Amino acid sequence: MPDVHPLRPGDPERIGAYRLVGVLGTGGQGVVYQGIDEAGRKVAVKLLHPPLNRDRHAAKGFLREVEAVRRVAAFCTAAVLDVGLLDQQPYIVSEYIAGDTLQTLVRSAGPRTGGALDRLAISTLTALAAIHEAGIVHRDFKPANVLVGPEGPIVIDFGIAKALDSTTLASGPIGTPAYMSPEQFRGERVTPASDVFSWAGTMVFAATGRQPFAGQTVPALVNAVLSREPDLSGVPAHLGDSLRSCLAKDPALRPPAADLLRRLIRPAEPIPSPVNTEPARVPVNDAPTRPHQAGKMSRRVLIGGAAAVGAAAISALAVFRDRELTPSPSTTPSATREGSPAPVAAARPFGAEVRGPIALPGGDGVPTSVAAAGATVVCGTSEGVTFVWDADTTTLTRLGDRGAAVTSAAIGTRGGTPVVTTGHTDGTLRLWSPTGAELATHRAGDPVIGVSAGRRAVAVTQKYDSLSDLHSVVRLIDIATGRQIGATITDHFQGVSGLAFGRLGDDDVLVTGDGEERIRVWSLATGKLRHSFGTGDVGGIELLACGESGGRPILVSTHLDATLRVHDLATGESRQKWPFSDRSPDDRGAAALAAGRLGDVPIAVVAHNPAGDEITVRIWNLDTGEVVGELGSAPTVALAELAGRSVIVGATRDRTLRAWSLGP
Template sequence: MPEIKPLKPGDPRSVDRYRITGRIGEGGQGTVFLGIDEHDERVAIKIMTSVDASDVESRLRFQREIEVASKVASFCTVRVLGHGMTDDRLYMVSEYIPGESLQQHVRTRGPLEPSALTRLAVNTSTALVSIHNAGIVHRDFKPSNVLLGPDGPYVIDFGVARSFGDQTVTVTGVLGTPAYMSPEQLAGERVTPASDLFSWGLTMTFAALGRPLFSGSTIAAMAITLRQDEIDLSGITEPLRSIIASCLVRRPESRPTAHEVLNSLIVPSARPDSGDQPRTGERGPRVPLAPSEPGDRSQPGSRSQQGDRSQPGDPSQPGHPSQPNPAQQSHPSQPWRPGGDVAPGQPWPGQASQPWPGQHEASQPWPGRHEPSDQQWSGERDASNPLVAPFAPPDAPRGGVPRPRGAMHPGGPDPISQPTGAAPPTLFSRRRAGRLAVAAALLAALTGAGVVLVPRLIAGPSTPPSVSPSPTGFGSPVGWQPTGHFAAVTGVATAEVGGRLMMVTASEDGTLRRWDARTAQPIGAPMPGHGDWVRAVATATVNGKPVAVTGSDDKTVRMWDLTTGRPLGNPLTGHTGAVLTVATTTVNGKPVAVTGSDDKTVRMWDLTTGRPLGNPLTGHTGAVLAVATTTLDGRPVAVSAGKDRVLRFWDLQTGRQTGTPRAGHTDWVRALAVTPDAVVSASDDKTIRIWDLASDRVSTIRGLPDVVISLATISRGGSWTVLGAGRDGVIRGWDTAGEPVGTPLTGHAGYVTAVTAAAAGGTPLAFSGGADKSVRTWDLSRWSASAMAAGNPGHSAGVKAVALTSVGGRPVAVSGGMDKTVRMWDPLTGRPVGSPLLGHTDQIMAMAAATVAGEPVAVSGDAGGVLRRWRLDTGAALGKPLLGHRGSVNAITIINGVIVSGGADGRLHRWNAATGASAGPSMPGHRKPIRALASTVVNGKPVAISASEDHELRLWDVTTGKQIGAPLTGHDGVVLAVATAVLDGRPVAVSAGADRTLRRWDLITGTAIGGPLTGHTDWVRALATVGDRVVSAGDDRSLRVWDLRTGKELGKPIGGHAGPVYALAAGRAGGTTIAVSASTDWTVRAWDLRDQ
């Protein structure tokens, strides 16, 4: 048991609602205190001393890390209960587990006995399976981060350590403890789940031997140690010795997954085939550290022995399998080489005597050309992800989770049928494309990929796109893709490929991806090749073929065939620092790339030969963060800017600086864009400047809410529009006079790191990528007049629940997401309110809000069957979780101080809203899951109305728990939504569902009112009433408003979401009538209903 030490003078005595009673420990990150809540429950409170709480980026990154950590199953790690800031210090509150670390235990009691060691291995590998399934790489798995609790081991301290480091970090960017780091981590490369398996093997070795396998205490010492040819595992008995040996191979792609390690532990015949094993007491094997060849079957767990992994279906939709990502079906079966698929000396496109790489191969098909399987599972489909169809491969078991086809031993048992946290094809380890596509579908970020600041230029053609005049209005989302990249998107460009517009994105995950520009659907496999973050991408035409040009932190420039997705030629070398920005143009009829670097230089490259043009262009006194190309007096020029705050112009025909440098910004210049007459720049000084090329005149856009880090321009109807994407997650538009244009475009969670614009079929489109790893497309020719406020309050996944209430006299929308967080935001401004409310360990499916005992309270329910109550004015959790459901909580309503919930078990459950105590036994009746609830007063009694997959609605007396009357029938499918209203003094209900209709009901007589209301073209998932109107929404992504009395639709359908709408709320706010909608496109939007 850990010793609780007394508090020191100056230590805090309380944090939030917790009393601090002692010190648990202190480390490089901060101090851990023992706290007591109002129910005398103990918690651990870590106050971060190593984090600058005054820095916005640090606070956002800290918040993101906490949220990612909260996604891991609570059985294997301590639950995160909350976080915030106290006395200018960030803090985190977590579950308190009495126990000592594995490090402390072994040092005081010696090595573990074989049976205890096996139990530890099983439990910790199970934890890694869960962590990797959540899309997380621990990065610092070591004995001190394994907590031996009274009911088993817990893995702790992941996420935060990656972002902020600790006292064991000796090299910038290399995080972890040297004695337990993998070779790729020591080398400063990007790490994958395979790195955790190397660290796991070293941790198990420590537990078995009582000492670290490697003695190096610094990164340099460890790097020297790992150069030895073999390591000694003598003293460890079988079967664990062979399992550890398979994890300690140098090549990460040759290590087993956590899933395979666990299989081999619980089914001995599934372990690696290591040949004749020594008897107990004999000297154990020495494990070679030299890399093995790809596909070498002598290495346990090699890629040749492992099959693809498939993604799970939506846990909220049991029995509905998922369709694998189309990109997953067209990958080569061999692992990627670190340098890509191009052999040294492959020809450049200008060398006509030799063909282009892949020239005679079929290109990747566009989405939609594959016929879907004709095998369809019964039951409800999953509309959470537009890429997921209601089909499954023929060999998938019911539930849509195909059995993994690979194991550590071919043909061995596979008792665990669940997906693995497959690694992306990152820099040191090039995993198979199929594994990348599967892991992408998990919708989870690698640790630390959440909120980052990326210097970025939007590089496009030398002349920005121009389109025909368009109607008044600006900015409606038309495409959205939440997954694909494993880290922040850093660059976006477009090109015409095969007669269609393609979007190309670059990412911190070291890859490029191609997308259909209209729909944001992926095209082909990810494109690896760079050895570090890809910072920028631009497109060009070389010998009639569309190519992409990229710059990377690996100091190289690369070219890519956009038809085949393959790299072209060898990397272009010359820069001595990271290549941060790329633009393309033509000079004397030849395609040329212009790049800017951290080495303070600008370089030109001939794209037909792959050779540099002239010497580096020097003059900047700091890193070059942005370049753009244009013409000046009829001559091609490049414009560059960066940390020295000055814009410089370069004659691309002579390679000399031309004109007068433009100064005026007072901080770094992050982005550049051009029009035929001007250059536009954006700076950390929170201004955008528009520089007239024909004069010294400059227009300045001031008062920006945050830094703009990416720019684009597009011509609309003869006038130019400037687009700026910023740290506040918003894309805004201005004309060249600096006046705002249209409505801000919102939807990204976190920074919008890249934006560009192009025309498709005469329609102006914008394309964006963000720190949330998503890409989005926007139609700049239209915007719904009903849009009032739109945004993402911070969710990093789809949103399926929303409620509208009042807190302190102002309207507040409360949303619950698939990211397991509850968030509040102002529906009039779209701005977040307070901090996220953490505690759920599964996606949130239902939300209700009401005033309880004079206080604003929200109740949320998740797919794991847990309800939680929240004080909205303080953000505090109220009491303990409410348990009792068997399966998902799908619906919640609150009436007369009673919470009524329904879900997958087909029963209604009642709770006292003030105390959380049970308000009576559960109420059975429905034969299938309950999908929606509403409540009202009927004949003086509080009544709940439930809607179910059994096609029925039922009325219930909330006080007695008895059913009222007969079920209401009439729908021809699953009933997904219900709401109530009072018309002329009579209570009525309205319902909707899979039959795409709305139906009205008189709750006194239990009879239908009129006929069905038709108009929706897909399932209707959500309803909300306000006065005599009802708002409906669903899978067709539109909102419709109806007159409850007449049943007539009011106005036109309201469009704006890029994904199915799962939840609605409506009410009065700011003197107007509003609706609030939540969608799987990650956004929550508000709509003004005055004109409907």
Template sequence: MDPLQPGDPAQVGTYRLLGRLGAGGMGQVFFGRSPGGRPVAVKLIRPEHAGSEQFRARFAREVEAARSVGGFHTAPVVDADPSADPPWMVTAYIPGPSLQEAVVQYGPLPPEAIRSLGAGLAEGLAAIHRSGLVHRDLKPANVILATDGPRVIDFGIARALDGAGGVTLTGAVVGTFAYMSPEQVRAEQVGPAGDAFSLGCVLAYAATGHSPFDAGSIAAVVHRVISEPPDLVGVPLGNGLRDLITACLAKDPAARPSMSDILARLSAPGAGDLPPTVVDMITSRESQSRAALENHGGHTATEHLEAPPPPPAPRLIRRRSVLIGGLAAAAAISVPAIVIVAASDDPPGDTGPAPSRSAEPEVTARPEFAVQPEIAASPPAEILTYEGSPGDPSVTQMDFSPDGSILACGNGSGDIRMWNVASKRSIADFEGHDDSVRSVAFSPDGKTLASGSMDLTVRLWDVATGRTTAVLTDHTDYVWTVAFSPDGRTLASAGWDGTVRLWDVATGRTVDVLTTDDSVFGVAYSPDGELLATSDGGTVRLWGTSSGRSVAVFPEEPEPVDAVVFSPDGRTLAGACGDDVLLWDVDSRRLIGTLAGHTDSVAGLAFSPDGGTLASSGFDGAVRLWDMTFSRPTKVLTGHTDIVLSVAFSPDGGILASGSGDLTVRLWNLKG
């Protein structure tokens, strides 16, 4: 738990806030205390989302779905106000590690403990099903081990049994493939039997330390889930456990046991407690939770601690520790990364013909939850320091000039600082905006710099003189990002008013207005200039630049997509969604991968000029480098002490710049 920062609220509703726990794509999560002294997790929606009626409606649906679930083995929502400004939700806190955490640290569980675990999970899933929901993403990371039994958490992609009100569009495949049922992999209707299949996978993981469908690539995982028997080597024989797991993993949903059947078979004599090592993990966190409450004047008696908050997570483990997606507790930077690559038969959300491009080569990935090879140490970095003190406005977004000689950095004070890359000296400050500069971009010829600001304007600057050449004022809300077309003739600007405006750079006139359903946070041109990608809320769209029409709408994501960027060959589109990076195939419009490793919201994305590396940065203060040939992490660049909102590669790919709320820009030497 981190202390509250200047500007954080002291109270939400009747709940006193005592510390920071983490953040997701939708909001900030705080540790709080109820009026009666009970520890709670308070989720406060980000101000930039609270103004969106569509987002408020989505949040209200999420709250109602979570509130409808009862039982002993889920984490309850205890209070919420979706109509507040900003909206908020309060959940009970569950101390203890995730199942993934416990198995990674101490190995597989003994058979008796697995039976007890399975009975608790079956009871929790039965409660979910009685509420008319299917979990659809049960996996080891979504199971929290507590002293009174396991808890099923993270209803981020739960869906109604009748298929209405779901969070994804038809044809979308959402979840974790190594724990999905065959029908979910095929993007078909998923019922309670789908959760039974996932439960079988989770119990097999608890017994062996890996999914029964692990393979060397996601394509192979998908094939195994659909067509091959599970690998149950290591699951104990003789106590009925392997027979039950085998039944749960039947390819035909009708052949799988019901939750009541599973519960009856697992709650028979033979169930047992967790190993002492895991119990020690749980009790240690409970003790630290009590100490945290005591230090803040809370009650410490056992009867007041039905759901105490956990202490900070171990620095080598990634976990989600509360109910709704996006309520993740802060974890460490050096967590083993997870790569998920999706596949489906039909391109979902396609509303027009795909442009002609050669096929994307198969993307491979290590088996999920497998520990990645040791990540290389951070390369050396030059540090460019702003004047100021912690808490001053952050460095927002950056861009290198086409020749690599200048780095332009926007900041929260409304200025743009120009740095000479060779000398590492500030050479100019472009001043004129009245509020935070959220985006900067050089024109392809390097003569013009564009900037978008929260003062509702876009400015064009003459790089040589630092003078403003145009002020574009048609946006009616914050301007979040700007991007030049590859030929430099058109500038796209995206705003919270739900529009993307296309400007003629020579005249400063609006040539087109693209209208979306929500505030627009990301915009990017494809390398050939034929497509424009935008992200509004959780929706990513492709627009034809010649027609000005939407040619594709990707399936809606459960969290907002805050940035989008094309790979240099134009085949892949990357998006920042919560604490993950999503990868889409541009031709098929399919989600082909998820890069998971950040422990807080991802804010910045950049492809290297050769397309071999993707850099990502976020609110966890880390910069991650991903090998795009194998979709695996290669480096975690550490050193920043605050959020990192932006990353940018130099034109030759030798330097990566990262800008942070710690008032520094780091220039990482990637070529030694």
């Protein structure tokens, strides 16, 4: 049982509607008190620090994020009952769980074994699946955030790291180093796969009493997480393979929580393949080159029925996969040769696969970025390699050797000549010919978050000066020369939230969003700010894309409140706002966004995940707000053109490139 210590001098006696009677503990995020509500029930009140008084929008951002946490079903989790501010200091009230943390239990009583370990794994994984189902990423899953009470293991503090990230610590990773995922250390997008990594590390600790990665100092520990294999000695054999897959460095290789839950419940049954078809491998042109509240009764029932939860989640995925389209006869291996044209049927139905699957070579990483111009598709990978796919002839050309992950890729025309640009996590900028010749390479120093390939090839870099800084340092760099364009930009609150390249009049422009729901439009020629505008109510800008409607430039955006919005790029006037669903998907809302035209109709292509683990690609009519079609899973997408017809191209999780018809 947890010890309850007397209140100390300076501790509040009351927070909101709750009378405080003792201190349960103190940690890096704040102090946890035992409280009594107006009905006399015990609650846990967590008073977080520091106060949110550094910016007028901080409190609003914190409350918005924690409110999302309250959507999580309360089986295997501590239900969040209330949230508020005490003199600008945030607090969160949750149900009181009479139990010790897993960390305390293992250190005092030793590792978990046998059925106790299996129950712990299944219960905590069920909780994680429920958290992800609500669109939340825990971000700080660790032994100290698992309470082992009389009703079984309970997961706590889910979503608090995201809430803090949205207010005071947006510039650095939040978590406990021993259980953080590689992508958290690399500053990359944090997804449910990060929680799966942290869950596996927690299970290793539960089974062995030690962490999966050793290190006496934080730098040594970070290095181990990023580059060494986990130590699974002492982990029972029936859990070993599952935990090893969860601890993969590449988040795309980790199983989703629902698939993993089924594996643990039914270990003899194979996990369904993410793709129904065997991809066709085409020759790769290796061009010469230089060297990413339910109550307690329902909790008991659902913990005991974890098998049903896992089976239901997998069944939903299986139904979706059954609807996925098989390759057309023109894309089978026997009909595809390097350099040979692959004809497109004149009127393929909407969603029909008209090109692919074209498999990327093994060992070159997972796709991180896709761009297209005409029938030429560019795909960057987590291993720093870029591929150029000529979708007219199925030729695949490899650009560059392995290195820092590609964060952004683009293709366009410079001086009448086609060029490809790539930006990397280590600040490298590259300019290529689509045939493989490297035209320029420079090091900007700061990580690249976006590149263009228009009349002027430009890269956007971003860094934070310190973990406590609320504003990032952004620079525009000429990729051909490596020189900075304009002055350094330091006014993006909480950093850049979404960026896009487009045209405004005769000017190529960069469009950026930030944590204050503010859009800025920059000239790529001079690096100067042309104008800025707000997106209106609180929504959390996520992704941006530039397009055209009625002869005027528009900005399309997705938001963390699960909305798709359209603005007039020249005036900032809000034109449309449509909901994705009836709930916010947190930072899993949208994986990719592209804007273009289908005939005379302006459209947006959104790869998003309102519920579950499959990413769905939907095409929106931006004049009416209607969803005109839906495709299979592709985390990265772009609009291209084949035989005079608009198509969608994308890279799927199985490392294949595909193209889908948008209809006659």
